[in-house]
Amino acid sequence: MSQSVALPAVGTPEIPSIPLRELAPWALLFGLLALLVLFFVSADQGAISIPAGNAVHEFVHDGRHLLGYPCH
């Protein structure tokens, strides 16, 4: 599939695709960043606490409840 032999375009316009090699670094960096954000909003200072305390939990408290994550 990846060895595209450039099929002759028969009527249908070619849909451009982006090389996965170009996407990989963006996906890796942003994926990690997104996981970090999701962790702090959805789970921090509930089951696991980094840092210890309750301030993060309380600050995002309502969002955590309404976005459907277990809060306390």
Added chain:
Amino acid sequence: MTARAILLRGLLAGLIAGIATFAVAYTVGEPHVERAISLEEAAATAAEAPAPAEDDGHSHSHDEEGTEVSRSTQSTVGLLTGTLTVSVAIGGVVSLIAAAVAGRLGRIGLGGSTALVAAVGFVGFALVPFLKYPSTPPAVGNGETIGTRTALYFGFLLVSVVAAVAAVLVANRLAATRGAYTAVVVGLVGYVVVVVVAGLAFPTVNEVGDFPADTLWFFRRASLFTLTTMWAVIGIVLTGLLLRLQTQQAAPAATRELQPAH
């Protein structure tokens, strides 16, 4: 169509979705959060006689002692922060997945594949986990089981997301040989079978107690509206932005070919 251009549009879609999500969460959800908290406080006052000796572990954000963030901050700036950051993060991830599948799902165009990513994301990441482990208002849930409940929720979410991704990949493979109809049916049925079996295998959590059923339902419905708003706005805005990007990039090439046009 570069990864950077697509990610920027994903972040923008996430930002817009975050604002819309906050609006829905604040207007539709907050009244029921407040109602649940007032019920919780009433219950706490009623059981005042044996004062809460130890308050560790089960530290409710709305207990008077140990509260660091006021309720008015939690329901406004705090809620906005939560919805915005999650929306932007999900918007970005959806845009990068949309970039990866563009032009790779049979003959589905950019708009269709982007909308599909958002729709599959909503079902796999939000709706199906919600159906198994629905959101709970404040006052529902035992603080001592938060570890187990968090593990169960994210465990089930992981099963659902992996099954959804696998379903799309399998369907995409099948589409080339067996046609789109068979591919879509096999993908959908496969996903449903996996999450139903996982749903039966994962334990049920029920810590509702005697919490009023109507308030619980109103809260859960509001929670579902909140999640639906986020995914719908991300899907709609991102699809629109990417289609516009595609047109913009096709336009210069077209004008070069049609020189005499103004």
